[in-house]
Amino acid sequence: xxxxxxxxxxxxxxxxxxxxxxxxxxxxxxxxxxxxxxxxxxxxxxxxxxxxxxxxxxxxxxxxxxxxxxxxxxxxxxxxxxxxxxxxxxxxxxxxxxxxxxxxxxxxxxxxxxxxxxxxxxxxxxxxxxxxxxxxxxxxxxxxxxxxxxxxxxxxxxxxxxxxxxxxxxxxxxxxxxxxxxxxxxxxxxxxxxxxxxxxxxxxxxxxxxxxxxxxxxxxxxxxxxxxxxxxxxxxxxxxxxxxxxxxx
Ligand code: ADE
Numbered sequence: 001x002x003x004x005x006x007x008x009x010x011x012x013x014x015x016x017x018x019x020x021x022x023x024x025x026x027x028x029x030x031x032x033x034x035x036x037x038x039x040x041x042x043x044x045x046x047x048x049x050x051x052x053x054x055x056x057x058x059x060x061x062x063x064x065x066x067x068x069x070x071x072x073x074x075x076x077x078x079x080x081x082x083x084x085x086x087x088x089x090x091x092x093x094x095x096x097x098x099x100x101x102x103x104x105x106x107x108x109x110x111x112x113x114x115x116x117x118x119x120x121x122x123x124x125x126x127x128x129x130x131x132x133x134x135x136x137x138x139x140x141x142x143x144x145x146x147x148x149x150x151x152x153x154x155x156x157x158x159x160x161x162x163x164x165x166x167x168x169x170x171x172x173x174x175x176x177x178x179x180x181x182x183x184x185x186x187x188x189x190x191x192x193x194x195x196x197x198x199x200x201x202x203x204x205x206x207x208x209x210x211x212x213x214x215x216x217x218x219x220x221x222x223x224x225x226x227x228x229x230x231x232x233x234x235x236x237x238x239x240x241x242x243x244x245x246x247x248x249x
Contacts, residue, residue: 001104001155002032002078003148006070007111008049010035012141022149025158033148041069050113059115064125067110067117071125074108081106082127085117086140086147090129093147095168097130101147102154109147111140173222175215177207212236 005013013035017023025031039047043065050060071083082104091097101107110117110126122129132143153159180191194206209232215223216236228236 001030001102001152002034002081002106003152004034004036004074004078004081004106004108005111005144005148006036006038006067006074006109007139007141007144008038008113009111009139009141010037013145016145016149021158022152025152025155028157030157031152031155036070036074038066038070041066041073043069053115057115061115062113062117062121064118064120067121068125071108071110078106078108080104081108083108083110083125084147085110085112085122085126085129086132086143087112087117087122087129088131088134088136090131092134093130093132093143093150095150095173098147098150099154101151107147107151109140109144111144113139173215173226174208174211175219175222177210177214208232209235213239216240 007013013033017026017033022031022033026033038049042049042063048063049066050062053059053061075081075083082101084101084107086109110121130143130147132146137143154165159165178192180195184191184196192206194202197203212223212226212228212232213236215226
């Protein structure tokens with residue numbers, strides 16, 4: 001899979017993409033990441049990519065021209081690529097969305113900056129708009145890094161232990177279960193016995209129960225999508241009721 005990132009700050013990406021799993025995936029040819037300076041598509045002498053908003057108001061707006069030319073150029077070179085604009089107004093990025101995107105031949109990622117992007121970019125040159133959360137960053141560069149990271153690790157062969165990404169999709173919308181490693185006992189802080197038992201069926205059950213409980217406590221909004229069995233729902237209810245009794249006397 002290839003990623004084409006269009007930004008006025010390509011140098012921001014050097015650190016995150018030059019270490020660890022992403023670097024190895026690039027070196028192994030599993031993914032390709034190309035950084036493009038938007039200024040190269042600005043036709044004026046000073047390569048200007050932003051301007052004052054029509055109608056007044058604070059800040060600058062990214063011009064339609066350079067982005068339109070960038071999209072036309074990259075789409076022409078890389079057939080089948082989908083164009084995504086990073087913006088806090090976009091569709092929230094989820095594991096499910098990342099999974100879908102990881103099967104594409106390519107993703108062209110537009111990093112917005114300043115107060116916004118000319119509306120004609122959104123309506124004519126993007127296939128989708130993506131947000132990484134309900135908060136505003138100074139630009140789309142850090143969101144683009146998050147997007148590349150989460151999509152790239154789902155591309156086959158990028159994460160060595162394929163089981164870890166398979167498990168994620170099986171557990172769907174559940175949060176991770178608690179993990180422990182040696183020593184089993186650190187200054188009286190103990191590892192749950194079940195994990196030391198060697199009984200794999202029991203460990204698997206414990207982990208799923210813990211995932212369910214953690215999701216119910218921290219992210220109840222996710223739980224309805226998680227596909228719990230009736231038995232699991234009942235068990236969860238019992239545990240939560242017990243907690244309520246303990247908390248409220
Ligand atoms: N640009 C600024 N904030 C953003 C966010 N939360 N998600 C995506 N792009 C952004």
